[in-house]
Amino acid sequence: MPRITVTVDGVTYEEEVEPRLLLVHLLRDRLGKTGTPVGCDTSNCGACTVMLDGRSAKSCSVLAVQADGSDVVTIEGLARGDEWHPMQKAFHTEHALQCGYCTPGMIMAAIDLLRDDPDPSEEAVREGLEGNLCRCTGYCNIVRAVRLAAQEMAQAGERREVRTP
Template sequence: MRITVTVDGTRYTDDVEPRTLLVHYLREQLGKVGTVVGCDTSNCGACTVHLDGHSVKSCSVLAVQADGCEVTTVEGLARDGTLHPVQQAFHDNHALQCGFCTPGMIMQSIDLLADNPDPDEQAVREGIEGNLCRCTGYQNIIRAVQDAAHHMRPGAGPEAERVAGGDQSAAGRAASSVGGGGE
């Protein structure tokens, strides 16, 4: 089947087998290897991406279901060399160890913050409960999500400007450690 999908701002038209999972299309046909294959059963959340602005586990969506849609992967979050505020907060708060769950955690956290821009600890725990981490114990992840929420608030001051739009040196140092290129 022929599909047309916009991924990270670029429009692609490709032929795919009807049974191809979105995660495999992203990784194998488009080279978006920041989207990780974890369990292939939708339990772990490592493959979470945004489909038309909402988080989905890409191992549970067929590529043909994304036809005509916009997909954002963790690789599409940074702008002009500057990490997304959630990516930056994960880096600043050491919210990763092995990094395998990080792309999905970041994508789910962005969706959570879109729905609840000021989550307490319990809201963060509930918001990421479909994403598993085997290394961190979640404390730093929760801290990172709340830190990102603080920096993403309108009028959060110069720190928000740094995180949202300008500290190139921090972005360069952190780019490889916040879910943007694992294989």
């Protein structure tokens, strides 16, 4: 079995994996990173979105062997100690989640969106999140949260890289 090295939320792991092991199952079943859920088979829902080498990726559609040598940040690695990432705070403030199952992926996708467009319009947020499905919120408050986080991050002069330093 291939041996891989992968850094997840700042911790480096060496694992022997079957080639077919999905990254999301490595995270959930092997590393206990259950904050990242699985919502579909076809990469439509985006619930499993993580940062893979600093860019959003759907961890259900990546093999663990493809992540060999990579840096992964999950929803569990966003906060610094007790301080949430501004996007986490904005989702709370704007009531951008109900059941919360899509939330980890939605937050990761939203953070990635702001990397390219630090002050997105409503339309840009909606299009930028087209790969992440939510069944509870009707997206209104998610859009508001992303734009609030954009403001907060701009005010704080923040463009933090979401990867392990």
